[in-house]
């Protein structure tokens with residue numbers, strides 16, 4: 001049996017033997033949790049409910065895309081709009097680790113409510129190896145508390161099952177391809193746009209960053225049509241720094257956004273992408289033309305290490 005098929009079989013066995021009662025699955029729409037949703041459905045069918053929580057910190061079109069995918073794989077699913085709750089919990093918070101913990105806790109609170117209603121006893125999560133290694137699960141220091149590890153409350157009322165915990169990103173991609181899942185879903189962090197909004201997170205800032213993100217994603221896909229030659233991750237960060245600019249003949253005082261593009265194979269280390277200037281020039285013009293609140297665009301030239309991929 002080839003490695004991919006063996007992994008699928010092992011994951012299904014793991015789910016079948018460790019699933020207590022009914023299970024609830026945290027699907028963020030990213031590659032990891034989408035793979036987990038499909039594998040869980042293959043292993044346990046409707047005993048598992050895939051839940052997508054709209055935190056208000058997801059990308060444009062994400063909900064529509066996720067729902068389409070859930071439907072096409074005939075998953076048992078629910079989509080819940082909890083955005084008000086997340087924004088309220090984040091009022092006045094700018095510390096990155098506190099943000100992650102609050103988001104993690106709010107996630108779990110919402111899940112626990114849905115799980116109770118559904119009668120689930122197990123929580124399945126798409127945690128993969130870099131998540132727990134970098135969350136202090138090994139001898140290394142805590143680098144970031146990834147929401148699906150560090151944010152868990154001490155007393156959880158659900159049994160935790162993490163069938164992907166030994167996988168690295170490139171393996172997740174291989175398995176997703178094998179299962180004919182979209183291979184070009186770029187990784188998206190659990191805490192969503194919150195870790196790309198430096199400083200306090202508000203709905204207004206999330207709306208702004210959503211617009212910028214769409215422009216960056218659209219531009220990168222046009223520039224790199226072949227998913228195999230595309231940077232691993234490409235996104236924008238909204239900075240709390242305002243600066244002076246000119247729109248037409250008017251002086252403006254607007255936001256700064258940073259574009260981040262990274263080449264890596266496993267997200268553990270990587271180098272910043274070196275696209276051509278014309279592409280960056282166009283991207284910058286599109287952002288400042290389409291999003292009037294932004295008047296300055298910078299490009300992040302930091303590799304990992306020393307920088308992490310996400311800014312927070």
Ligand code: XMP
Nearest residue numbers: 146147148187188189190191267308309310
């Ligand atoms: P960093 O920023 O630590 O990111 O270099 C490595 C990879 O992990 C993603 N990432 C996350 N994924 N929950 C996740 O499921 C998280 O909280 C989280 N934080 C970062 C990041 O986008 C990159 O692909």
